[in-house]
Amino acid sequence: MSAAANAPAPTPAPAPARSRSLLHEAERFGVLLLLIGVVVVFSLLQPDTFASAANFRNIATSNSVLAIVALAIVVPLTGGRFDVSVGNIVSVSAITCAALAGKHGVPLLPAALVAVAFGAVLGLVNGLIVAYLGVNSIIATLGTGTIMSGLVQAYTDGVPLSEGIPSTLTDVATKTVAGLPIIFLIMLVICAAVWFLLTQTPFGRRLLAIGSNQSSARLTGLNVPRTVTLGFVAAGTIAGFGGVLQLAAQGSGDPSVGGLGFILPALAAVFLGATTWEPGRFNVPGTLLALFFVGTTVAGLTIAGVAPWVTDVFNGAAVVVAIVISAQLRRRRTGTMEVGA
Numbered sequence: 125m126s127a128a129a130n131a132p133a134p135t136p137a138p139a140p141a142r143s144r145s146l147l148h149e150a151e152r153f154g155v156l157l158l159l160i161g162v163v164v165v166f167s168l169l170q171p172d173t174f175a176s177a178a179n180f181r182n183i184a185t186s187n188s189v190l191a192i193v194a195l196a197i198v199v200p201l202t203g204g205r206f207d208v209s210v211g212n213i214v215s216v217s218a219i220t221c222a223a224l225a226g227k228h229g230v231p232l233l234p235a236a237l238v239a240v241a242f243g244a245v246l247g248l249v250n251g252l253i254v255a256y257l258g259v260n261s262i263i264a265t266l267g268t269g270t271i272m273s274g275l276v277q278a279y280t281d282g283v284p285l286s287e288g289i290p291s292t293l294t295d296v297a298t299k300t301v302a303g304l305p306i307i308f309l310i311m312l313v314i315c316a317a318v319w320f321l322l323t324q325t326p327f328g329r330r331l332l333a334i335g336s337n338q339s340s341a342r343l344t345g346l347n348v349p350r351t352v353t354l355g356f357v358a359a360g361t362i363a364g365f366g367g368v369l370q371l372a373a374q375g376s377g378d379p380s381v382g383g384l385g386f387i388l389p390a391l392a393a394v395f396l397g398a399t400t401w402e403p404g405r406f407n408v409p410g411t412l413l414a415l416f417f418v419g420t421t422v423a424g425l426t427i428a429g430v431a432p433w434v435t436d437v438f439n440g441a442a443v444v445v446a447i448v449i450s451a452q453l454r455r456r457r458t459g460t461m462e463v464g465a
Contacts, residue, residue, distance in 0.1 A: 247360020
């Protein structure tokens with residue numbers, strides 16, 4: 125009898141191992157499946173309004189700036205720090221661009237570059253306070269964000285700046301390429317750039333190492349304060365871009381934009397995104413999927429005619445649930461539940 129005939133039959137994989145694999149795949153693609161489910165359900169319930177090209181273009185346009193805000197939150201969170209001032213930086217950058225281009229006649233490109241640079245400087249201030257003065261990141265950025273809000277109100281008297289905004293900028297939010305809004309395409313480019321920064325560069329790897337275990341990162345020789353500071357600078361720069369696109373989308377520099385209500389869907393997306401694609405880790409693809417899941421659900425609820433408080437409850441509940449799930453996944457991966465030191 126041959127040796128092959130005497131060989132034992134292959135042992136099937138243990139059921140627990142298969143269950144863990146299925147659970148992992150469910151975690152990775154759960155939000156994507158939820159997004160598909162939401163689109164299908166609302167399309168069946170409202171085929172003439174929700175399931176239209178115009179509505180999907182509106183969802184893409186209205187959530188593009190929020191997606192950039194979410195990316196600005198993701199960068200410092202990767203390093204274990206929380207920046208709640210990104211919405212205020214969006215407001216400051218939008219007002220800066222509107223004032224330079226509209227009131228002072230500065231050409232659009234220099235005005236936009238100054239607005240983005242202003243965002244980077246504000247991010248640098250946040251980083252220095254957190255990394256070198258040792259202030260808790262939530263407290264520090266809450267304070268700086270409040271200062272920004274007050275200064276914006278003082279400069280504008282609470283009145284939006286809308287005169288003289290170049291049509292070249294507002295066209296970004298109204299015109300399409302191959303059926304896709306230009307602002308949405310710009311957002312995708314920024315998403316790709318942030319993904320590359322966080323996953324394909326030494327800076328991104330250092331930031332992730334600090335967010336995973338700061339003590340170990342310091343022992344390996346990483347300059348923790350400098351890396352954390354640069355994370356805030358990156359967040360401010362991204363939010364600066366968001367401010368210019370917010371001006372394009374709204375057609376005015378609105379001083380009321382930038383508060384907690386403005387960034388709440390972005391916060392929900394960031395933490396919900398950490399439960400998918402790369403579960404237990406803040407990541408760009410998961411954040412983008414989660415943002416459009418939240419935005420699409422809100423759009424469907426709005427078209428259905430629900431009361432405004434329902435969307436507020438949904439956004440708040442999404443944040444709470446996402447943070448709980450994200451914290452549990454983080455604890456399972458790293459042994460710690462800190463997310464905003």
